[in-house]
Amino acid sequence: MRSEATLLMIDRDAVNALLDPADVTAAVREAFLLHGRREGRVFPVVREKLATGGIFGIKSGDVPSKGLLGFKAAGFWPDNRQRGGEPHQATILLFDPATGRPLCVIDGNAITTVRTGAAGGLGLRTLARPDSSRVTVFGAGVQAASQLRFALRTLRRLETVHYVSVNRDTDAAFESLFRAQCDIRCAHDANAAVAESDVIITATPGGGPLFDASAIRPGTHLNCVGADTAGKRELPAGVLERARVIADDREQALQLGELQWSRDTPVIELGQLLLGNSPFERGDGDITVFDMTGLALQDLTVARLVYARAQALHLGTRVAWPW
Incomplete structure (x- = not known):
């Protein structure tokens, strides 16, 4: 009735x-x-x-x-x-x-927290090198924690975690969440941490570039979460041009994500990869970026x-x- x-x-x-x-x-x-x-x-x-x-x-x-x-x-x-x-x-x-x-x-x-972490995990499973053992996480908040939880579930060889907090100081509460699962420590030099990592996760408010483009070495995968609004970014200029870029949604990423800063960059949607519609084979030296803006x-x-x-x-x- x-x-x-x-x-x-x-x-x-x-x-x-x-x-x-x-x-x-x-x-x-x-x-x-x-x-x-x-x-x-x-x-x-x-x-x-x-x-x-x-x-x-x-x-x-x-x-x-x-x-x-x-x-x-x-x-x-x-x-x-x-x-x-x-x-x-x-x-x-x-x-x-x-x-x-x-x-x-x-x-x-x-x-929102868990589905974004799960999307990040799917990006890692599809795009990161399976032998990835070192990750740098930018951010120490709720979403950074969610991304790292799913990363540890997905990348079984992951054992070393560097994190870069907003003030570059140690965050004891963040470390306590993961100390039993990995070797986790605060990175005071962002570029040095990036240069030593197989995977980079950026989960900040997106206020500007977080490291120098030259710090990224061949073979690195990046999950980028924080750029979700026009004007936001976490990656420095020059990264997308060197990378193979995957997005959750191309048009949305062009409006809100990292792709708004490099609009001519070729991009594949993750759904197409999961369906097998877009051939994708990762070379050992490829830099890959998952531009995550979040799907309804x-x-x-x-x-x-x-x-x-x-x-x-x-x-x-x-x-x-x-x-």
Whole structure:
């Protein structure tokens, strides 16, 4: 009955309890395959700076064959740190595509963190050298930690981790998360750390180049996360021109990602690689870059997973939503 319709609200704690890294990876891989086959649509991204100093964005899309329709409203409010809160804020809504009725409202912060880490892991599995043993991570925040967790799950020979914090100082809390899994230490010289690494992960707010282009040696793979808005970048000039570049979505990366700074660079989408539609063989000396701007379809496939599990386990809060 329409008068008895309800809306399911799934908060942060429930979402965290429902996210399994392997299952999230499978859902994110599905999103890349759907995008590669163009079975799922990615609608134009909204990304706007606010007078408050925040950035507000909307990523939306649908997958008709899967009955998926929804969006994520998200952004970055740096002043939240002074309030004791998380700067990244995200909320996901799923809809019934037949009626337009909202099905659920889901806290999107945890989903964004884990699905981005899973996408990074898929990039490493597909593009990095399998014998990679040394990584440098730029950033020591929530997303840097997620990227490193999935890197350690994906690259089994990874044993040495250098990280570069915003202030170049040791971050004991960040180190404690990984000390049992690897040899982790703060890198005070970013260029030296890059030169010694097989993999570079950049997960910062994207305020500017993080190291010198000359520091990258042949054979290095880079996962680039922080450039997700026009004007942001983490890579220095000259890197993309030397690299084989892969993006989650070409047009989105040209607008928001590292590719906005080198628009004529040839690019392949990861979904095409996973489908086997684009021949790709990594040479030992190739530099590869995964330009990650985040797909709406990733949010939708992971949100669908959370929604189904919450229903099965009777988690979340239902509120009356008659129509």
